[in-house]
Amino acid sequence: MLKQIAVVSGKGGTGKTTLSASFSYLAQEHVMADCDVDAPNLHIILKPEVRETHEYIGSKKAVLDQSKCVKCGMCQEACRFEAIGFDGDRYFVREYACEGCNACVMKCPTGALSLMDALSGEYYSSETEKGPMAHALLRPGEESTGGLIAEVRKEAVSAAHEKDYHLIVIDGAPGIGCPATSSVTSTSYVIIVSEPTMSGLHDLKRIVQTVEHFKIPMGIVINKYDMNESQSDEIKRYCEEKSLEILGEIPYDVTVKSATEEAKPVVTFDSPASSEIQKIWNKVENKVMKR
Numbered sequence: 698m699l700k701q702i703a704v705v706s707g708k709g710g711t712g713k714t715t716l717s718a719s720f721s722y723l724a725q726e727h728v729m730a731d732c733d734v735d736a737p738n739l740h741i742i743l744k745p746e747v748r749e750t751h752e753y754i755g756s757k758k759a760v761l762d763q764s765k766c767v768k769c770g771m772c773q774e775a776c777r778f779e780a781i782g783f784d785g786d787r788y789f790v791r792e793y794a795c796e797g798c799n800a801c802v803m804k805c806p807t808g809a810l811s812l813m814d815a816l817s818g819e820y821y822s823s824e825t826e827k828g829p830m831a832h833a834l835l836r837p838g839e840e841s842t843g844g845l846i847a848e849v850r851k852e853a854v855s856a857a858h859e860k861d862y863h864l865i866v867i868d869g870a871p872g873i874g875c876p877a878t879s880s881v882t883s884t885s886y887v888i889i890v891s892e893p894t895m896s897g898l899h900d901l902k903r904i905v906q907t908v909e910h911f912k913i914p915m916g917i918v919i920n921k922y923d924m925n926e927s928q929s930d931e932i933k934r935y936c937e938e939k940s941l942e943i944l945g946e947i948p949y950d951v952t953v954k955s956a957t958e959e960a961k962p963v964v965t966f967d968s969p970a971s972s973e974i975q976k977i978w979n980k981v982e983n984k985v986m987k988r
């Protein structure tokens with residue numbers, strides 16, 4: 698049976714991708730999926746070779762046919778997003794500002810405006826040194842992230858079926874919005890990466906609520922726990938109250954920084970952080986793959 702493990706965090710920059718990239722080196726036959734499509738960076742470490750590129754049509758934009766335009770300006774009045782401009786001679790659509798709401802199309806008396814499918818991003822089927830990887834890139838200014846994440850996850854599932862692999866490791870989107878929920882729905886287990894900062898516990902509580910909503914088992918990792926041990930204790934107290942398992946506590950380790958600079962997974966180095974990540978993976982693997 699196919700198992701999917703998502704690594705998420707309440708916000709970006711908590712070490713989520715550091716962990717995901719290392720898991721890719723520790724997991725046996727598996728597919729990686731980078732669902733952080735707004736700001737992907739797993740590819741920097743895993744260096745995938747793109748095998749297939751797919752266009753993602755996630756929105757519609759207004760298109761203006763100048764030959765039908767009588768320059769009445771009604772479209773500009775109708776547009777709440779200031780996406781219709783006038784250059785003194787012609788009306789035109791500012792593609793980046795258009796939300797595809799259709800208001801201008803409805804107002805236009807001559808049928809000069811219509812809505813067309815717009816390219817919102819691309820998703821890729823790739824191969825890394827450690828196995829297949831599905832990933833994507835949303836075009837700047839596009840917001841249709843949930844749909845693009847769904848495509849990445851479909852691509853990962855199809856790669857897993859093709860290879861007869863039983864595990865997908867997901868580097869999830871940070872936060873608690875639509876991208877984050879699209880990253881965790883229908884997964885087998887969620888690893889939440891937290892950090893001992895003022896906002897760390899608050900972010901953790903929000904993401905725990907989201908995962909609880911989907912009734913998915915989860916475990917917590919405290920990254921750089923020794924940077925602020927009293928905040929780490931707060932996180933531990935909260936986890937105890939909620940009966941949430943702490944999978945591991947990763948110490949601050951300069952090797953993580955040098956691994957990032959060299960664009961390599963930290964587990965390829967011998968260091969305290971590396972051995973804690975190894976232990977975390979062993980626990981997760983036992984939990985998810987052997988049940």
Ligand code: SF4
Binds near residue numbers: 775777797800
């Ligand atoms: S579709 Fe909506 S957002 Fe786009 S130009 Fe027309 S009125 Fe403005």
Ligand code: SF4
Binds near residue numbers: 771772788806807
């Ligand atoms: S509403 Fe139609 S006809 Fe009028 S300016 Fe806009 S595109 Fe041209």
